[in-house]
Amino acid sequence: MTDVLAVRDLHVGFGGTRRAPLIRAVDGVSLAIGEGEIVALAGESGCGKTTLARSMLGLERPWKGTVEYAGRPLDYRGSGLKGFRRHVQLVLQDPTGALNPRRAVYEAVAEGLRIHRVPGDERELVARALSRAGLRPAERFFARYPHELSGGQRQRVVIAGALVLDPSVIVADEPVSSLDASVRGEILALLLSLRDDLGLSVLVVTHDLGLAWNIADRLAVMYLGRIVESGPTEIVLGAPHHPYTEALLSVLPGRRPIVLRGEAPDPSRMPRGCRFHQRCPALADGRAKAAGVSGGCVSATLPVLAATEDHVAACLLHPVGLIPQQRTPGP
Amino acid sequence: MTLLDIRDLAVTYRTGGGELPAVRGVDLTVEAGQTVGIAGESGCGKSTLAGAVLRLLPATATVTGEVLLEDQDVLAMSWGKLRAVRWSEASIVFQGALHGLNPVQRIGRQIAEPILVHEPGTGAKAAARRATDLLEQVGVPAWRTGSYPHELSGGQRQRVMIAMALACNPQLVIADEPTTALDVMVQAQVLALLRDLVRDRRVGLLLISHDLSVLADACDRVAVMYAGRIVEHGPGGRLFDSAAHPYARALAAAFPVVGDRMSRLAPHGLPGDPPDPRELPSGCPFRPRCPEAVPLCAAEDVRLRPAGLDREAACVHVGVPA
Numbered sequence: 307m308t309d310v311l312a313v314r315d316l317h318v319g320f321g322g323t324r325r326a327p328l329i330r331a332v333d334g335v336s337l338a339i340g341e342g343e344i345v346a347l348a349g350e351s352g353c354g355k356t357t358l359a360r361s362m363l364g365l366e367r368p369w370k371g372t373v374e375y376a377g378r379p380l381d382y383r384g385s386g387l388k389g390f391r392r393h394v395q396l397v398l399q400d401p402t403g404a405l406n407p408r409r410a411v412y413e414a415v416a417e418g419l420r421i422h423r424v425p426g427d428e429r430e431l432v433a434r435a436l437s438r439a440g441l442r443p444a445e446r447f448f449a450r451y452p453h454e455l456s457g458g459q460r461q462r463v464v465i466a467g468a469l470v471l472d473p474s475v476i477v478a479d480e481p482v483s484s485l486d487a488s489v490r491g492e493i494l495a496l497l498l499s500l501r502d503d504l505g506l507s508v509l510v511v512t513h514d515l516g517l518a519w520n521i522a523d524r525l526a527v528m529y530l531g532r533i534v535e536s537g538p539t540e541i542v543l544g545a546p547h548h549p550y551t552e553a554l555l556s557v558l559p560g561r562r563p564i565v566l567r568g569e570a571p572d573p574s575r576m577p578r579g580c581r582f583h584q585r586c587p588a589l590a591d592g593r594a595k596a597a598g599v600s601g602g603c604v605s606a607t608l609p610v611l612a613a614t615e616d617h618v619a620a621c622l623l624h625p626v627g628l629i630p631q632q633r634t635p636g637p
Numbered sequence: 638m639t640l641l642d643i644r645d646l647a648v649t650y651r652t653g654g655g656e657l658p659a660v661r662g663v664d665l666t667v668e669a670g671q672t673v674g675i676a677g678e679s680g681c682g683k684s685t686l687a688g689a690v691l692r693l694l695p696a697t698a699t700v701t702g703e704v705l706l707e708d709q710d711v712l713a714m715s716w717g718k719l720r721a722v723r724w725s726e727a728s729i730v731f732q733g734a735l736h737g738l739n740p741v742q743r744i745g746r747q748i749a750e751p752i753l754v755h756e757p758g759t760g761a762k763a764a765a766r767r768a769t770d771l772l773e774q775v776g777v778p779a780w781r782t783g784s785y786p787h788e789l790s791g792g793q794r795q796r797v798m799i800a801m802a803l804a805c806n807p808q809l810v811i812a813d814e815p816t817t818a819l820d821v822m823v824q825a826q827v828l829a830l831l832r833d834l835v836r837d838r839r840v841g842l843l844l845i846s847h848d849l850s851v852l853a854d855a856c857d858r859v860a861v862m863y864a865g866r867i868v869e870h871g872p873g874g875r876l877f878d879s880a881a882h883p884y885a886r887a888l889a890a891a892f893p894v895v896g897d898r899m900s901r902l903a904p905h906g907l908p909g910d911p912p913d914p915r916e917l918p919s920g921c922p923f924r925p926r927c928p929e930a931v932p933l934c935a936a937e938d939v940r941l942r943p944a945g946l947d948r949e950a951a952c953v954h955v956g957v958p959a
Contacts, residue, residue, distance in 0.1 A: 486847060491904040
């Protein structure tokens with residue numbers, strides 16, 4: 307499969323001045339999204355998934371590593387970024403916040419066309435984007451304001467605003483978490499059909515593994531700035547290798563929960579060894595010791611997982627897919 | 638004696654656009670040591686129902702029916718009596734813990750406040766000690782008692798809200814979307830905490846959520862609400878696995894079971910939106926969205942009818958041999 311959007315050994319941080327400690331939000335991530343592929347990026351708040359998504363949109367500049375679109379590294383000059391953003395569009399979590407309450411649907415969707423000076427009949431392009439997003443007949447929605455729409459319709463308007471530019475990738479950050487249960491499935495079905503009909507690639511950022519099961523071809527699980535496990539969704543969720551993925555899965559309803567204590571450590575103070583070791587159930591219950599890796603868990607630095615379609619996990623209990631260590635210099 | 642017995646409760650808001658019936662005749666009971674869930678989407682009336690139990694609704698709401706809390710009708714109580722009942726007999730944990738806490742007061746003080754107000758004999762020191770104990774019970778370290786809300790994580794704030802709700806040893810706790818804004822792992826921690834409280838203190842817990850899969854797991858009984866009424870209720874797990882009402886089925890299907898082949902690459906939604914409560918359709922209010930609607934549905938406003946052992950559902954298809 308051809309990669310449309312990819313990051314290689316990406317590091318993104320904040321702070322690092324005398325007043326604010328360096329927060330390593332993304333601390334070595336390689337990830338690729340293929341043509342017409344839906345990839346879910348899952349993890350808890352603060353794991354760096356939103357920062358990673360923002361970097362893939364060119365909204366954050368990495369201090370190390372590259373973002374590549376269609377095989378070429380991202381050009382961070384104004385004109386280069388503008389061209390890139392036509393191809394890679396963002397859909398946010400809360401459609402009510404993403405839409406200007408004083409602008410009608412038509413204006414909201416046409417805005418991107420005007421910014422990018424897209425030639426062609428504006429009305430026709432807007433109507434096509436709205437009906438692709440499932441708002442039909444599109445003309446009936448032109449003059450409506452956000453407050454006259456339901457939550458699901460608003461999210462469709464936001465998606466239409468992204469589609470109008472004919473992008474090849476959509477990055478959706480928690481696209482359904484503020485929507486009602488019955489609408490959730492409708493919006494997910496829309497993302498799936500956009501992939502099937504238009505060949506769109508989608509990166510969905512979510513904390514919800516059920517969503518990944520619903521629509522994603524591939525799943526990457528993030529913890530504390532790194533991808534700790536990734537692979538085809540059925541395999542990662544069917545037989546997880548990493549104890550963190552195991553725990554996330556176990557707290558879904560109807561399973562025997564492995565409730566992790568506390569919360570993830572502060573990304574300004576990365577723990578030594580495996581960054582999950584302080585909360586790791588496999589280390590706590592002696593599985594790691596029995597396998598003879600417990601010493602490594604608390605001291606060895608794990609290499610970055612390669613961007614691959616195969617099932618890989620950054621865990622010494624399953625040392626498949628770990629690539630040789632490269633030394634990473636500081637910022 | 639039933640801890641909470643809601644009988645034919647109806648709530649109507651007066652709005653500029655006319656009367657808005659938010660809850661239209663609900664019967665529900667909660668026993669001590671039992672967890673009862675209410676599931677439904679925005680606007681179905683579930684939060685109004687919760688507010689009505691402690692008369693926390695705005696003045697524009699007209700409430701009829703009965704809310705019996707240990708055999709006393711909350712709706713008929715004097716204000717003085719009602720004040721005594723709130724906190725000490727029943728309390729509410731609201732969603733969005735950041736907004737429920739006072740940002741400029743230390744959390745220990747906030748937990749101690751209801752104790753000082755409702756138990757006048759308690760000294761400030763004793764109340765502070767109890768606040769610290771409560772914090773530890775809900776899994777927040779005791780040294781946090783001097784912290785301000787912004788210094789805590791989302792999960793810790795929600796735990797503080799729960800500690801506060803428990804401060805005066807209520808018999809009934811109402812939790813309105815207590816885990817909605819939280820991460821999955823923190824949500825599991827908070828639900829485990831609530832489960833322990835029900836078991837150890839024998840409180841009755843009324844748990845409100847839009848996520849039927851969570852309720853099915855956490856509750857003894859679950860009621861599904863649509864357009865101001867309960868459309869199905871029954872034991873949590875069985876309701877989730879084999880709902881009788883088409884709406885309850887759609888709600889259950891909206892949250893996929895990871896590993897279930899039927900939902901893999903096939904998200905299930907429900908087209909359409911809930912009806913405007915001011916303009917309910919004739920007959921069954923779910924009819925316009927229902928995939929199984931028949932002509933009878935437009936004529937008959939179905940009420941709950943038996944749907945198997947210990948279950949009821951409000952659908953014309955229920956109880957009819959196929």
